[in-house]
Each structure stands twice: as C-alpha cells, then as structure tokens.
Amino acid sequence: MSATAVFRTIPVRELLADQLLDLSKKMKLSLSKADMLVVQQIFNDEGRDPTDVELEVIAQTWSEHCKHRIFNAKIYHTLNGEQEVVDSLFKTYIRATTEKIMADKPDFVLSAFVDNAGFVKLDDDKAVCLKVETHNHPSAIEPYAGANTGLGGVIRDILGAGKGSKPVASIDVFCFGPPDTKQEDLKAKDVIHPLGIMRGVVRGVRDYGNRMGIPTVNGAIQFDDTFIYNPLVFCGTAGIIPIKDIAKEVKPGQLLIAAGGRTGKDGLKGATFSSAELTTDSHEEDQTAVQIGNPIEEKKVADFVLAAREAGLIEFITDCGAGGFSSAAGEMLSEVGGEVYLHHCPLKEPGLESWQVFISESQERMVMSIEEHNLPALQAIADKWQSEIFVLAKADGNKRLRVFHYDSIVCDLPVDKLHGAPRREMRAHWRQPAALAPKVAVRPESWTQVLKTLLADFAIVSREPIIREYDHEVQGNTVLKPLAGAAGDAPQDGSVIKVDGSKQLVALACALLPEWGKNDPHAMGRACVDECVRQLVAMGANPQRIAILDNFCMGNPDAEKELGALVECTKGMAESAIAYGAPFVSGKDSFYNYFITEDGPVSIPVTLLVSGFGIIEDAKHVVGASLRRAGSKLCLIGGTTAGLRGSVFAKYTKGAGLDGAPTWKEAATWASYEKYHELAKSGAVLACHDLSEGGLGVALAEFAFSGKAGVKVELENLPATKDCTVAELLFGETPGRLLLEVAPEHLTAAKAAGAVVIGEATNEKYLNITLRGSTLIDAAVSDLKSIWQGGLVPYY
Incomplete structure (x- = not known):
C-alpha cells in the first residue's frame, strides 16, 4: 500500500448553478442545485476549492438518509382546499x-x-x-x-x-x-x-x-x-x-477508537444511493453501495463492546452506519471538532482512495471514545475477544473536522457548516376521497367460501x-x-x-x-x-x-x-x-x-x-393468542362500525372499499384497553387475539387454529352500529377490538370490564357462525387451517 494519500481538488467556486447540479449528478452526491450553491458558498468563505473527500463528506452528512431533511422541512400543505404550514x-x-x-x-x-x-x-x-x-x-x-x-x-x-x-x-x-x-x-x-x-x-x-x-x-x-x-x-x-450507562459525552482530549471489521470498497455512497430513486441501471451501477456482512466478526465486536462497557472504559460509542467513519467520527466530533487519521485504518485491500476510506460503509465497525490512559486496558479486552482496534481520531475542541491521510490534510471543515444542511421548503396537498353511497350489497352464495378466500390471501396466510x-x-x-x-x-x-x-x-x-x-x-x-x-x-x-x-x-x-x-x-x-x-x-x-x-x-x-x-x-x-380449551366463553371488547375501505375483504368485492374506512374513537378504545389490562392481571383471560386483517371471521378461525377446541358464535349480540352489513360484521376491520377466551367462572368480571359474550369454545372442532339462528359460516377447523397454512408453502 502506497504511503501517499490519493485525493483531488474539485473546482466549484467558478461554476454556475446548472454546472454545480451536473457535478452533483456526475459524482452521485444526491445534492440539489440549492444544496450545491450552499456548498459553493462554504468554500468561497474558506477561500479555496474542496477536495473530493470534502464533497463526499458533505453529501453523506446532508443526505436524506442521514439528516431526515424532508421530516424537518417547512411544508406548505393544502388539505381539502385549505392551506396550512407545517413547520x-x-x-x-x-x-x-x-x-x-x-x-x-x-x-x-x-x-x-x-x-x-x-x-x-x-x-x-x-x-x-x-x-x-x-x-x-x-x-x-x-x-x-x-x-x-x-x-x-x-x-x-x-x-x-x-x-x-x-x-x-x-x-x-x-x-x-x-x-x-x-x-x-x-x-x-x-x-x-x-x-x-x-x-x-x-x-x-x-x-x-x-x-x-x-x-x-x-x-x-x-x-x-x-x-x-x-x-x-x-x-x-x-x-x-x-x-447508569445511558448518558454519554465526547470531550476534548479523548481518543476515538474504531473496532471490528476492516475497511474496503463495499458500501461506497450507500447513504446517497439510498436517497435517490432506483432505475434499470441501478442493479449494475450501484453494486458497490451494498455492503458485505460478516456476523461472526460482529459477534466478536459485540462481546468486546459489552466487556469494555462493563469495565467502565467507554465514554461514548456509536456504530459505523451510513457514511462509515465520516458519519461516525463526524457525529462524535460535531460539537468539539477533532483530527481523524485515515492512515491508521486497516484495509481489506490496498489502493483505496482517501474518500473511499472515509465514507466506506464496510460492516461490523464501531467507534468509541475513551480517555487516553485507558487505551492499554481497552487493548487487553480487544485481544481477549479477538477484535481489532486502532486509534481513528482525537477530539481537540477546535470545532473543525480535520482529516489526515498520511502527510496530507484531505478534509478540513468547520463542524457547524458541515452539520448545517440547508432546510428544504416543500409543497404538499391531499384531498380526502369522499365515501360513496349507497353501500355495496354483498350477498355471496357462501360466506364460508368468502372466509376461505380471505384465509388464502397473501395478507393473511x-x-x-x-x-x-x-x-x-x-x-x-x-x-x-x-x-x-x-x-x-x-x-x-x-x-x-x-x-x-x-x-x-x-x-x-x-x-x-x-x-x-x-x-x-x-x-x-x-x-x-x-x-x-x-x-x-x-x-x-x-x-x-x-x-x-x-x-x-x-x-x-x-x-x-x-x-x-x-x-x-x-x-x-x-x-x-x-x-x-x-x-x-x-x-x-x-x-x-x-x-x-x-x-x-x-x-x-x-x-x-x-x-x-x-x-x-x-x-x-x-396472555397468548391461541384458544386453550373447550367450554370457555368467547367475548368481544370493542365495537364494530361500518366501512370496508382498506380491508382485505374489499379486494374481492368491487366497490366495497369505496364507502370509507371504519370509524372509532381513541378515548373509548383506550378506556377499554385499561379495563382489559386489569382483567388480564386478575387471571381471568385465558387467551386474547386482536382483530386486524380479515376482521372477526379470520380472528375466530385463527383462534381455533390452536387445535384445542372449535368455535360457535352468534352475531346477534355483537357490539356494532346498526348500519353494519353482514360483510362488515364478519370481515370489517374496525380498530380497537379484542377477542377474548374467558373461563365461565370469570364471566361476571369480564362483563364488568366491557366484554360482550358472543359464543363459546366447543369440543367439535368446527367454526360455526350464525346470525339470529341463520348459519353464515360452518366449516371444519382443519379444512380452514390447511388453506391458511399452505399459502406460502409453494413459494418458499
């Protein structure tokens, strides 16, 4: 490996705005024209042009992946024609x-x-x-x-x-x-x-x-x-x-120690790659953005880190994620500044350029700060766990990030400018689709067949x-x-x-x-x-x-x-x-x-x-989510409301999802959760399953898949609004509902907690659902389970 840094100076101070954007695209920096103009101003203030290392460091630091600039943007948002500003x-x-x-x-x-x-x-x-x-x-x-x-x-x-x-x-x-x-x-x-x-x-x-x-x-x-x-x-x-080990701080004089895997060309530009769209060229052009993992190396690093923490040696620690050492050291030194020594870094292969060493996202690397006198003790623990460590940097309090590669300074940036990504201003609008009336009339030949169709859906299998x-x-x-x-x-x-x-x-x-x-x-x-x-x-x-x-x-x-x-x-x-x-x-x-x-x-x-x-x-x-025994009572906490929008059932019935999502009130559901918790603490709940994809029908079937009992349910007493159709009672996905299995001796307590009895667990392993005595669903649990169990088997 050559003992010379490989880097170049990139002229930016004389470029026009469009030329700056072209440079960003050519280098795959994922920086906008506005961003590049701010970059240009930084180096006008510095009185020089940047190195390629500096441009890459700024790009990863300002990337959407690292800085969450959209979530921090000022957004002019129009909802149903009314504008608001989200700061x-x-x-x-x-x-x-x-x-x-x-x-x-x-x-x-x-x-x-x-x-x-x-x-x-x-x-x-x-x-x-x-x-x-x-x-x-x-x-x-x-x-x-x-x-x-x-x-x-x-x-x-x-x-x-x-x-x-x-x-x-x-x-x-x-x-x-x-x-x-x-x-x-x-x-x-x-x-x-x-x-x-x-x-x-x-x-x-x-x-x-x-x-x-x-x-x-x-x-x-x-x-x-x-x-x-x-x-x-x-x-x-x-x-x-x-x-006691949560609080941490980097202070001037501390050493930054890197531990774990060596640095290579894998994971180059991962942060900026993840901040742009994919195209048909991505599979070929962006292969180097994907890292190569080694879990055994990470296991050694993990054992080393936990041992060092137990020994009281770690003052601050973070991982090398997006942006590699640039991100880890840059964030750790963002308040105090410091010097980074790239030539100390063990490499997977010779010949890496300076920017590659600094921003590579090679895996299994951690960076921690320690007091300098603790380095021998840390080295002893690293030797025990066979984890390679080296001095990556030193915090100095000078408020600049200075990166050395052998005898060259390849990056020298004020930390406030480096971490001061420009704030975006964006525009957004949303118009809530109206619920369409009248309701879609759903009268299938067999509700049992509808349940089987849902159990075979990839959302539920x-x-x-x-x-x-x-x-x-x-x-x-x-x-x-x-x-x-x-x-x-x-x-x-x-x-x-x-x-x-x-x-x-x-x-x-x-x-x-x-x-x-x-x-x-x-x-x-x-x-x-x-x-x-x-x-x-x-x-x-x-x-x-x-x-x-x-x-x-x-x-x-x-x-x-x-x-x-x-x-x-x-x-x-x-x-x-x-x-x-x-x-x-x-x-x-x-x-x-x-x-x-x-x-x-x-x-x-x-x-x-x-x-x-x-x-x-x-x-x-x-409390588990599986039916435990025959003879217990089945209860429901929470009410069912009309609306099939977003449900799995709506995928199979044209127009069924256009009448709006089901409604619910958090104040009511929260009160019911607190009552349920007291009931569960008392030992009254044998099992509990939430109602989600597929609604009540699917939840009852999944309850019975435990193999312990069958299910018999009458929907007449189901807590629901009067405008609910049979489809909504069976397969609506109103939030806030819990299906409970309760022993008969605890039924009084369950009712006091707001639970409504809708059926019982039976010795016959069938799923039987009726409405005012008329059978809606009647099927052997084993038949339903085989459909549900087999959904992914052909593909995996």
Missing part, C-alpha cells in the same frame, strides 16, 4: 408528542431522539431500547446482502445506544411484490422477481441473526403489486442496558415457512413465541421476552396497513398506532408503559400528492399516540422508493410501520 413534521407531530407524554410520565422515557435508540425504564436498574431501520434500496438490487447487512446495522445501532446496550431480540418486517407475479409482467430489465427478493431477504436476515445468537421473535409481511420494484425491508433490534427460518429460542428468554397452539403452528399477536436479572418482561409488536394508506393515510396513521398498542395490551403489557417507533417509507416526496399523504399519515399517527400516552422514542424514514419502469415511475404507497414495546410487570400477566 417540521418531526418537531410538530413526533417530538412534540413525545415531550408532552414525557411531561405526563416523567419516570418512563429516559432518553429519546438524542442517541441511536430511545430508552424507557424497565425497573430501578435497567432500561430497554428498540431501534428499527430500513434497508430497501440495497435489498432491491442484492436481496441477501442488503437484508443481511440491514439486520447487522440495526444490531450495531443497539450496541451504540448508551455506552453499549446488549441486543436481546430482533424483529423483521417485509413488503414484497406477490410471489405469484408473472415474469412477463415485470416492466423493467434486470429487476429481480419478487420470489427471488423474498427468498434472498429472508435468508439474509436469518443468517445474520442466527449466527449472532440473537432471537428473531416478531415481524410482519405484506404483499402488494406496488412493492414489486421497491421492496421494503425493516429490521429491528431491542436492547437492555443499566440505566401463515408465515410459518418464514418464521421457521429464524431461531427464536436462542438466549433462552423467549416466553411468548411467534407461533402457538397444540402443534406450535398457530399465530400470535406478538412476542414476550424475559430479561436476565429483572422480574419485568418486555412485549414486542408491530403494525403496518399499507392498503389503508392508498386512500386514507390519516386513518392509516391512527390505525397503525392502535393496532400496535392493542397487540401489546393483549399480551399483558401495562397500557401506561408502552413506547412506539415510527418508520415511514414512501415514493417520491417531491410529488405534492404523495407528500400530502405523508403529512396526513403523520398527523393521524400523532393523534392516536397522544390519546394512548404512547411516546415515540425512535424512528426512521426512507424516501424515493419508486422505480422508473418502461411504463413510467412506479411508487410504493405511503407506508407506516409502527413498532412498539411494552412492559409486562409479572410473568403471570402474559
């Missing part, structure tokens, strides 16, 4: 929501929006955190590697939360094109078929999590034509840390073939597992893990409803929060001790209607979060999820994933 979606609807809830619950959220993940209090000594990331663009062009490093990256986020949190459980959520898509229907060359995407993504997450020894315990999958060209890959990890790829038992703390029932093949609403050294448990759940968002993004935002909270409460989490995360994905934010849908979804999400007292403690967004096909751009719908974690205060409070 930062993040500040207005996310941070303000959390700050309000934190004021009401001063001892719950311990940290939010200032670290790699947000922390809530578990007990007097420990805190729990959760982070969910997206890895969409990399997974579209390299499904295995993209998803593999997606999970690896979020695990490192947890290792870099506080002074080092222990990763204890992972979740994964995927949105794919339908696996039965015909090859000839793909409208672009070099696009990977959805089946190849699905198999590669699942195996990528599987191999990283299993080899790291972290259980994958919860998740979701959605299928839709709009995800054919832009799959969505969400990876999340939960961590545990002593409360069993995920067991994919769940079985993951080790959800490793670490030995998974209390409520992803599958349940007599044969371990029935669905759960979420998962529960116990925590070593604590009597408190942690419930994990997630919700996404992209079909809702196509026509009613505001309702989708509300419904996603409700479903996530509802699942956590159903499993036994204390409603007062639930925290949530928001992960947004959308197509082109420069399209005003698409941005309008994002604004409305964010509003709805915040509305429900405040009503439920569920603070946002972390989040992430991914934009430009659209693909230029031969027929034009194809965008994903605005998609919101709400993930959540809640505290269960006693193992006795844990």
